[in-house]
Amino acid sequence: MKGQLVNIFRFKLFIYTMLALPGLYMFYPILSHNPIFLADPAKYLLEYFGKTATLLFIFVLSLSPMRVIMPNFKIIASISRYRRMFGVSVFVYIVFHLIFYLIYEGIFSQIVENLKTPFILSGVFAFFILFILASTSTDWAVKQIGYSRWKCIHRLAYLAALLIFYHQALQEKNGIVQTIYFFAPLAILEFLRVGKYVLKKSFNKY
Amino acid sequence: MLINIKNNWELPESMVTSESVYRSRRTFLKSLGYGLGGIVFSPSYLNGANIGFSTELNPLYVLKELDLTPYNLITSYNNFFEFSTDKEGPKKLANKGWNSEPWMIEVRGLVRNPIKMDVNDLIKKIGGIEQRVYRMRCVEAWSMVIPWNGFPLSKLIKLVDPTADAKFVKFTSFIDPGQAPRQRRRNIHWPYVEGLTLSEAANELTFMGTGLYGRAMPNQNGAPIRLVVPWKYGFKSIKSIVKIDFVSKAPINTWQALQPREYGFFANVNPNVSHPRWSQATERIIGGGFFESRKETLMFNGYEKEVGHLYYGVDLRKFY
Ligand code: HEM
Numbered sequence: 001m002k003g004q005l006v007n008i009f010r011f012k013l014f015i016y017t018m019l020a021l022p023g024l025y026m027f028y029p030i031l032s033h034n035p036i037f038l039a040d041p042a043k044y045l046l047e048y049f050g051k052t053a054t055l056l057f058i059f060v061l062s063l064s065p066m067r068v069i070m071p072n073f074k075i076i077a078s079i080s081r082y083r084r085m086f087g088v089s090v091f092v093y094i095v096f097h098l099i100f101y102l103i104y105e106g107i108f109s110q111i112v113e114n115l116k117t118p119f120i121l122s123g124v125f126a127f128f129i130l131f132i133l134a135s136t137s138t139d140w141a142v143k144q145i146g147y148s149r150w151k152c153i154h155r156l157a158y159l160a161a162l163l164i165f166y167h168q169a170l171q172e173k174n175g176i177v178q179t180i181y182f183f184a185p186l187a188i189l190e191f192l193r194v195g196k197y198v199l200k201k202s203f204n205k206y
Numbered sequence: 207m208l209i210n211i212k213n214n215w216e217l218p219e220s221m222v223t224s225e226s227v228y229r230s231r232r233t234f235l236k237s238l239g240y241g242l243g244g245i246v247f248s249p250s251y252l253n254g255a256n257i258g259f260s261t262e263l264n265p266l267y268v269l270k271e272l273d274l275t276p277y278n279l280i281t282s283y284n285n286f287f288e289f290s291t292d293k294e295g296p297k298k299l300a301n302k303g304w305n306s307e308p309w310m311i312e313v314r315g316l317v318r319n320p321i322k323m324d325v326n327d328l329i330k331k332i333g334g335i336e337q338r339v340y341r342m343r344c345v346e347a348w349s350m351v352i353p354w355n356g357f358p359l360s361k362l363i364k365l366v367d368p369t370a371d372a373k374f375v376k377f378t379s380f381i382d383p384g385q386a387p388r389q390r391r392r393n394i395h396w397p398y399v400e401g402l403t404l405s406e407a408a409n410e411l412t413f414m415g416t417g418l419y420g421r422a423m424p425n426q427n428g429a430p431i432r433l434v435v436p437w438k439y440g441f442k443s444i445k446s447i448v449k450i451d452f453v454s455k456a457p458i459n460t461w462q463a464l465q466p467r468e469y470g471f472f473a474n475v476n477p478n479v480s481h482p483r484w485s486q487a488t489e490r491i492i493g494g495g496f497f498e499s500r501k502e503t504l505m506f507n508g509y510e511k512e513v514g515h516l517y518y519g520v521d522l523r524k525f526y
Contacts, residue, residue, distance in 0.1 A: 035282035036294045040348060041496045106500050110485050119483045170483065174291060174464065175393045 015082050019089040022052045023096070042104035046097060051182075053093035054164055057130075058186045060086045061161060065186075065193035084137040087157075091134035094127060119170045126163040129156045161186070261355045261420055267338035274339065275350035277419045279493045284426045285344070286445060287394065288379070288386040296426040304385035306429035306446065315452035316372035319365065325416070325430045332357045332365065335416055343475045343507045345439035348490045354434055355417035360408050368404065368452045375407040376400075376457035377433055378449040394464065400433065400444035401457035401471065403516075411436055411512050415443075437509040439473045470526040474517070475507035479526050 026045060029037035037044045063080045070076060079086075105111050114120045133154055135141070142150050165183055169176040286296035311328060314320040321328070329335060335355050342350045379398040383389040389396045406412065413434040416423055423429040428445025435442050441461050451457075461469035468482055477487045488500035506513050 035278050039279050039283040039293070039492045040490050040494075043348075043490065103497065104490070107488060110488065110500075113480075113485055117483055174287065 042100050046100040046104050049093050049097040053090050057090045062186050062189050065189035068193045088134045091130045122163045122167040126160045129160040261335050261337045263337040269339045272351045275493050281424045300425035306425050309430045313366050313450045316369045317366040317452050319367050332361050340436040341507050350492045354415045356413050356415040359412040363408050371454050372452035374453050374456050375402050376451040376453050377444045377447050380446050380448050398460045400459045437506040437513045442473050472525050477503040
């Protein structure tokens with residue numbers, strides 16, 4: 001029992017470290033004098049954290065379809081236990097995205113002006129959803145709300161995914177290839193999950 | 207849409223020697239006090255399409271009050287969609303075997319003396335190159351200050367002698383899907399095309415760049431010869447030109463064809479007309495640092511004196 005606890009603790013530490021790494025990686029372009037970073041540091045980090053948060057978010061959303069499709073895959077089951085922690089780190093990274101956006105834009109009136117564009121608006125809506133999800137992610141909050149209602153609220157994540165897809169796609173200058181690369185794995189996994197569900201149902205009939 | 211242009215805007219017959227330009231140049235000169243300090247280029251860098259040509263700094267085009275953008279950033283932070291849509295991509299991918307030398311350039315269409323020759327021969331024929339420091343404002347709301355080498359396009363126009371029917375100049379870039387990976391995708395109709403009205407092309411500011419910082423033009427910046435139109439957004443300054451056509455109708459430039467609501471034919475720098483996704487009222491200064499605040503964007507990128515007269519009576523909101 002004691003040994004098991006230590007293992008879990010190690011695993012947790014491991015996950016914390018993994019989640020912090022993208023944040024620490026932010027210092028790499030600074031130290032390596034990457035000219036793209038030096039050209040416009042705020043813009044570089046704005047884009048970096050937009051991508052990082054989105055990839056992490058897509059990974060979190062992929063966990064439940066992966067669990068359905070591959071129920072015997074142990075690693076996914078263990079990682080899934082820390083799903084809420086992953087979710088909270090998505091929010092932390094998107095806070096960085098927002099901070100660097102504010103530095104990049106710099107001028108208050110311009111920030112207000114930009115709120116009118118569908119591009120920024122979709123980002124802001126997605127941000128609010130992530131905020132709601134992150135702030136209801138403590139054990140205490142889950143207990144207060146009740147698990148079923150909590151689950152219902154957290155379905156908002158799928159709306160956030162759609163908003164982020166839209167936000168990222170709008171930002172691309174030519175086509176939406178990058179956005180499709182980002183979201184394709186999630187789309188495929190959800191498709192397989194639904195496929196499996198439908199198959200199971202039709203088998204159960206007979 | 208473009209057909210309307212002629213109705214709304216009479217093309218000035220000749221503007222090269224217009225008096226207002228002449229006068230503004232003189233005041234410009236005076237305010238500079240002929241100061242050339244700061245930039246001295248080492249001739250040892252002269253190679254490629256600058257071979258054997260001395261490049262004196264033209265005292266009319268010095269921006270003393272502004273800091274030059276470092277060479278490293280100008281040649282690393284590039285938009286060159288033939289190679290990559292990332293800023294860092296062109297530097298890597300345009301130097302992996304793509305050959306910008308030797309390079310033939312053809313000037314043809316409604317001209318009396320069409321030419322087709324190597325770029326170096328063309329420079330010789332034009333009578334050499336000079337240096338000019340220009341602001342560069344990208345449509346993505348960032349800006350640089352770049353010391354170009356090259357020659358004014360007006361010299362080339364005199365050489366080929368356009369006929370009275372020539373109203374527009376169409377520039378065409380290279381096509382080489384083997385070396386330019388993005389040209390293998392078909393979401394942009396390659397080759398890249400740009401256009402100017404004849405009077406814009408003949409303006410003293412309009413420049414054919416063959417190098418920067420006294421060195422030959424790096425591949426990722428549009429070697430060996432490119433357009434530089436400093437009062438328009440950067441995408442108008444087409445890179446790696448192979449063909450220049452003098453034509454009677456406005457060509458559809460690549461970005462206008464892709465997104466007509468975002469990018470027009472004129473694409474003059476204009477702080478009053480926003481891009482659908484961001485304001486154009488201010489700009490980020492490349493190399494400015496983390497907390498460097500934005501700078502106000504100037505009408506025609508600060509070249510209103512030199513080019514404002516080209517657009518008298520033109521509704522710049524409609525013709526963005
Ligand atoms: C708080 C509100 C938000 C604002 C004001 C905002 C603003 C921006 C801006 C200005 C850009 C850069 C566009 C460009 O490079 O031209 C951007 C890009 C991006 N944003 Fe957001 N955003 C917000 C929320 C979000 C959220 C919640 C996500 C996802 C979790 C997200 C994901 C992205 C992604 C993936 C990119 C593309 C980065 C790249 O590939 O360069 N954003 N956002």
